[in-house]
Amino acid sequence: MSTVNKQISIFPLLLSNFIGTMGFSIVLPFLVFLVIDFGGNALIYGILAAIYPAFQLIGAPLLGRWSDSIGRKKVLLISNGGTFVGWIIFLIALYVPVWDIYSIHSAILGSFVITLPLIILFLSRTLDGITGGNISVANAYLADISTDKSRSKNFGKMAISSNLGFIVGPALAGILGATSYKETLPVLAAVFISLVAFLVIAFMLKESKVxxxxxxxxxxxxxxxxxxxxxxxxxxxxxxxxxxISNPKNLTFLDVFRLKNISLLLVLYFFIFLGFNIFYTSFPIHAVSGLKWTVTEMGVFYSVLSGVMILVQGPVLRKALQKFSEEKLVVLGSLILGINFALFMFNSTVLVYAALVLFALGNGLMWPSFLSILSKRAGNTHQGVIQGVGSSMGSLASIIGLIVGGLLYNWIGSLTFLISAVVIFIVFIISFKLLNLKKPV
Structure with missing residues (x-):
C-alpha cells in the first residue's frame, strides 16, 4: 500500500458533515417537549439519548475496522443510509396513536408512561446508532488526507462545518416548528437532509484508502x-x-489500549464525553422546567452557541495554535469548560449565556486539538480501528452520562451541572500528562 493521497479535497466531507449535523440538530429544540408529550420524563429523555451511543458502542469499532479494510467511503455510505432510514421511522412515531403500554411511579425513577410512539422513537435511535460510525470514520478519513502541518487546521474545519449545521438546524426547527404542522415539518426536513448527505458521499466524496x-x-x-x-x-x-485494499493486522479492543500513549488519550476521551453528556441530558430539562424556555428560545440558544463556536474554532483556534501547542490547548480548554458547567447551576439566562461563551471557547480550543493529537498518535495503519475504539469510549461514556444525568436531575436538579464541572476538572488534571509525551515519530 502506497502512502495515502494528501491531495484529496476535504470539501465533500465537510459538506456531508454539515448536512448530517444539520439533520441531527434540527430536532434538538423540540425533542425534549416531544418526549414529555409522549409520556416520558427526564430519565426517559436521558435513556432515549443514550440509545444512540449504546448501539454505536457496538457498531463503531466494527465500522472503523471495516473502513481500514474496505475503504472509508463505503462505510460512510452504510452509516448515512442507516441515518436516513432512522429518520423515516422517527417520522412514523409522530403519527401512531399515543397508546399507554406501561406506567411507572417511583421515588427514584420518577413518574412516566411507556407509550407506542416512545417505543418507535427508541427503534429509530437504535437503527441510527448501530450504523453510527460516521464520526469516527470521517475522522479517520480526515487523518488519511491530512499532513502533520494541515491536521489541526482540517479538524478545525470539520468542527466548523458541524457548528454551521448546528446553527442552521435549530434555526430551521424554530421556523418550521412554528407552523400548524409543529414537529412534522422539521422531521420531514431531517429525512430530506439525511438523503442529501447520502448522495453527497455517493457522488462527490473520493475514497482515501483504496x-x-x-x-x-x-x-x-x-x-x-x-x-x-x-x-x-x-x-x-x-x-x-x-x-x-490494505488489510492491516486486526487489533482487538485490548490491543489498542496497549499501543504507546493511546490508553491515556482514550481515558481522556471517556471523561470528556462523560462530563458533556451529563450536561446534555440535564440542560434541555433545566431549560424547560427551570428557565421556562420555549422551543424558540431553545433554538436561539443552540444557534448562538454554534455561532460562537465557529468563531472560536476558526480565527481564534488558528491564532492560538501559533502561540500554544495542541497539548496546552487541551489543558486550557478543559479548565475553561469546567468553569462553564458550574455557571449553569443558576436559574439566570444572563449567566447561562455567559456560560455559553465559555463553553464555546473551551470546547473550541480543546476538542479539535485533542482529535488532532489522537490522529497523530494513531498513525496511518490503524487509524480507523483506533478512531473506532475512541468512538466506543465516547459512546460508553455517553450512555452512562446521559442516563445518570437524567437520574441526577430528578434527584438534585440544577446541581447536576456541578457534577459535569467536576468530571471536566478531572480531564483538566489528567491532561497535564499530555505535556510530557514525546512527539510521535
Missing amino acids: KIDKPAATPSPLVDISEKESIRQVFSCEPKECYK
Whole structure:
C-alpha cells in the first residue's frame, strides 16, 4: 500500500458533515417537549439519548475496522443510509396513536408512561446508532488526507462545518416548528437532509484508502482510484480494474489500549464525553422546567452557541495554535469548560449565556486539538480501528452520562451541572500528562 493521497479535497466531507449535523440538530429544540408529550420524563429523555451511543458502542469499532479494510467511503455510505432510514421511522412515531403500554411511579425513577410512539422513537435511535460510525470514520478519513502541518487546521474545519449545521438546524426547527404542522415539518426536513448527505458521499466524496493494482506480468505500481476510475465503472457499465485494499493486522479492543500513549488519550476521551453528556441530558430539562424556555428560545440558544463556536474554532483556534501547542490547548480548554458547567447551576439566562461563551471557547480550543493529537498518535495503519475504539469510549461514556444525568436531575436538579464541572476538572488534571509525551515519530 502506497502512502495515502494528501491531495484529496476535504470539501465533500465537510459538506456531508454539515448536512448530517444539520439533520441531527434540527430536532434538538423540540425533542425534549416531544418526549414529555409522549409520556416520558427526564430519565426517559436521558435513556432515549443514550440509545444512540449504546448501539454505536457496538457498531463503531466494527465500522472503523471495516473502513481500514474496505475503504472509508463505503462505510460512510452504510452509516448515512442507516441515518436516513432512522429518520423515516422517527417520522412514523409522530403519527401512531399515543397508546399507554406501561406506567411507572417511583421515588427514584420518577413518574412516566411507556407509550407506542416512545417505543418507535427508541427503534429509530437504535437503527441510527448501530450504523453510527460516521464520526469516527470521517475522522479517520480526515487523518488519511491530512499532513502533520494541515491536521489541526482540517479538524478545525470539520468542527466548523458541524457548528454551521448546528446553527442552521435549530434555526430551521424554530421556523418550521412554528407552523400548524409543529414537529412534522422539521422531521420531514431531517429525512430530506439525511438523503442529501447520502448522495453527497455517493457522488462527490473520493475514497482515501483504496488503490488500484494494475494486472501485469511484473509487480505493478499502485495507482490512486481518482486518477483512473470513470463514472461508467462506478455503475458497473464497464469492467472494473482489480482493486487492492490494505488489510492491516486486526487489533482487538485490548490491543489498542496497549499501543504507546493511546490508553491515556482514550481515558481522556471517556471523561470528556462523560462530563458533556451529563450536561446534555440535564440542560434541555433545566431549560424547560427551570428557565421556562420555549422551543424558540431553545433554538436561539443552540444557534448562538454554534455561532460562537465557529468563531472560536476558526480565527481564534488558528491564532492560538501559533502561540500554544495542541497539548496546552487541551489543558486550557478543559479548565475553561469546567468553569462553564458550574455557571449553569443558576436559574439566570444572563449567566447561562455567559456560560455559553465559555463553553464555546473551551470546547473550541480543546476538542479539535485533542482529535488532532489522537490522529497523530494513531498513525496511518490503524487509524480507523483506533478512531473506532475512541468512538466506543465516547459512546460508553455517553450512555452512562446521559442516563445518570437524567437520574441526577430528578434527584438534585440544577446541581447536576456541578457534577459535569467536576468530571471536566478531572480531564483538566489528567491532561497535564499530555505535556510530557514525546512527539510521535
